[in-house]
Amino acid sequence: MAGGIGREIALQHAREGAKVAVLARTVTAIEETVSLIEGEGGQAIAVSTDIIDLAAVENALTRVATELGPVDILIKNHGSFQGFGPIWDCDPLVWWRDVEINLRGTFNACRSAAPYDVGAG
Template sequence: MSKIFVITGASAGLGKAMALQAATYGAKVALLARRAEKLAAVADEIREAGGEALAVPTDISDANQVVQAFRTVHQKWHKIDVLVNNAGVINPIAPIHDFDENELDKLLKINVFGSFLAMREALIIMRHQQDGT
């Protein structure tokens, strides 16, 4: 049976690379990211190579969207084996005295709160199935 991967931030960069690599090893890959068009392109690339992918446009900083994304994955494949918490931002890179509160809020919502939300939803499913990483 194929492993089920959920990868956040899967539309570009490391997330995309990890998704493509996991699929080459036979994993079914759920792709989560904000940019629907780029996400669909990654899913198409996986499918064209013979893999199985599910694109789930998700703003990782939005609790309702994260809950719905994990429900969608679970409804399709009935389990989750691996969560790759990759979504994150590093911009802007600036000295603290130039850093705006709104930019910090966005960074924390994505990098910290978003990671927490994904871990929480994955753990709910993994605890129920008594398996997963």
């Protein structure tokens, strides 16, 4: 949720009173989003993580729950779309990275947030 649609989602949730954790790999971008939220009077933290590394995502969600409380909403706005085009032009490693980010990343985020969900258990 470092920029674009993700940033707007984070800002709008903060405007409605949510405490927001902004996660992405790019520290400067998430810190900028947090700064915008705080500039409008909201509460947010920036947490750098690699969405395809389960242990890193688990650690990130532990920090989120510790600093902000239960996870009421999880918005997965990550995605990579670099491996498109005719199959003969597609680099298999780039395509596989997209698969990891888009599928494994979603699984990792959901799995890691579930223990901190108010309704879980």
